[in-house]
Amino acid sequence: MSSKTQDRLIDIIIYMFLAILAFIMLVPLLNVVSTSLSHGTAVDRGEIYIFPIEPTLASWSYIFKENRMWRSLFITISTTFIGVVNSLFLTSLTAYPLAKKEFKIGKVMMVTIVFTMIFRAPMIPYFLTLRSLGLYDSIFVLILPHAISAYNLIIMRTFFKQLPDELEEAAKIEGCGYFQMLFRIVIPNSKAVLATLGLFYAVAQWNQFLHPILFIKSSKMFPLQLLLRQMVDGTEEIDMVDIVMTTMVYNEQTVKAAAVIFAMLPIMMVYPFIQRYFVKGAMLGSVKG
Amino acid sequence: MEKKLKRSLALITVISILSASMIGCTRGKVADSQEPTGEKEPNTTKSDSEQTKEAGEKAEPVEIEVWNVNVGELPTEKGGTMYNYFKERIGVAPTMPAIPWNGGEAYLQRFRPAMAANDLPDMFLPHGGIEATIIENKAAVNLKDYLPKYAPNVWERIPAEIWDVIAAADPSGEGGIYYIPMIKDYVDHGAYIRQDWLDNLGLDMPKTRNQFVDVLKAFRDQDANKNGDPDDEIPTGGREGGSWMDHLFTPFGVAILAGKPGWEIYEGEITYAGVTKNMRSAIEFIRYLYQEKLMDQETFFNKKKEWDAKLYSDRVGIYYHMPEYAASRIEKMRNTNPNAEVKALPIFDVEGYDGVVSKKVLKRPEWMITADTQEKIIACLTLLNYLNDPENYVDLEYGAQGMHHVVKDGKKVMLEQDNTKMECRFRSNIISEKQIVNRMDESKTEEDAWKWDMVKNLILDTNAQPTILSAANGMPSSVYGDYADIRSHTMYKEYMTRIVIGEWSIDKFDEFVEKWHKSGGEEVTKNVRKWYAAVKK
Structure with missing residues (x-):
């Protein structure tokens, strides 16, 4: 067997293995999608695996007519967008000086930052502090406490450190200050890390559950994940409440499945657009800490 | 390059400011929409207000959370x-936020910081044994003197023995009443059998252990559901951790509820049912059923969804559940088999044991009051008094006109449950068998009478079986001290599961009893016996 054929064979095996792996990972997702598109009775009987049975869009039509879903989607999209812009801005502002050797207190600051990764604030003092800052039942509680993540900050600092000094030296000779250097030289050259960390921040913002449950009282400000939990409760606690939906083709489980997909789809759609930066950025940040 | 960068920065700044102001606007709107508006008051409530005008409307309602x-x-x-x-109706205006429940976990996540920040609502459900901490810290109102005056319906309808039990839980020994319980005067769990399967196979309702096993064997071997496949029937089973299969334990006199062994009088002393010889025999019996494939081989993997799917696809012969919520189950079974008929399974006789259901009347602490003003305390009790007035029971079940029911030809007709459009109906915390049965009679129509009659019979038959009042009624969670594992039955579940599936022999049960006592069981038993002696004084 020639080495070319051998390579091709190995490639085929690798692709097949990866395809099987991808399929295994897709099965639970397909199951939820099929459940959302199936008739309630078939779902009750546990007949759904990968394909829908007696397909119907009834659950989706129910979800689309639900004002609460749209309101929560708007809140989640807005807080995610503002949160990501805010986080990237503040993280780069903090990471840049920390990447500079001449910044004398950088090391002490780094120790303090790492300290927050190891020792987290206990729940009650944390709750009291945020409440005293006026963040209780405020939409800003979904944004401000997540402004800077220590982990992301370290990745960005490492990335900045790896940028060649010559880039900045030229700018320095031209008379650039630190802010100008950050915004004109460093950030335009950091698209990969910004895209990666933007995605990290976005996913964390999108999925946040603890802050809303602790601090958001008004149901009109519920983000998507909290509303979803509430909808799921309605189906899981059925031992306590006799919910009878007999005349409809959807039921609690199909609606729940549709709601899960509804809450997941927007953030999933972001991935393909930044994938090319993502791999590069994640690798770069992880070279040294 | 420079221009481009400037433009991008300007764009980011503008977007951030715009979005922030948009959120500001939304926030304003949210706050506005919480205010009562003319639009929000549905026409339907007008008729409610007309009804209650005569009763006397208070100008200044007392708001409670x-x-x-x-x-x-x-x-x-x-x-x-x-x-x-x-x-x-009563001049008390309650608000109730929608706190996700998640099996009580999400509720506690919200509750604990609120408690620490001294920001508790005026009245609440103390979930997961948290009442013990609140009582210890004297953070709740002692209702002893308030109840007879402001909530006589609650005070008089709950038996004096129950109040004694609650008073005994006051750690200061002063006999304060710090919570109002949920009371059910009937057995709300039971075992159910497919009567149509029995009829198809020409079998009688089993009354003894041997007859029970024979029925299970017939279900296993024959085509009981008449779908042409004699192999798809599951005679009986339950869910993970041995939950929802109490019907296999109670005939042996094991006090158990939803798979969790309780505390009952054995050999003259209050004892954990999980370590008794009754439990040993029950596990031995269940092990036999499992080995003979007379129960679902996936019992210990079944989650609610999986077990329900088996029930709804016409495959399970005998199951354990709550009869008052059986209507939707029966309906779903009929989607698969239009002849499905369910009856209550009597506790079968086992030689040497008294099969009996240990009835827990006091289900859980339902309400605690932490309101800080006299006016609000009285308002909370006024609300509870109204909820527990039998005169209002039917009215409360129908909820608000337009939201929970509509009036057709002068008769109230319940609307189909739709959580997205309905607020929670506040309900009574004292529930009797009579109330439940009346509700079914009241709300049934010609088309669905079959279903409600079937459910009604399940409740009545379940309660016609031998029962004893549980000795552990109102036992405070503080008896468990720091032994959380004893409280959550962790060790019991592991031993029981492994013995039943045949991984361990039944002799391992003796090792479990010994280990259980050593790892805190002895201490907890002492606490329970001390508490029981105090209650019995």
């Missing part, structure tokens, strides 16, 4: 339907 279980319903906010409902 209330927290309880919410299973996905809309919150009751200021100016909302249920807010107005009670405001017009």
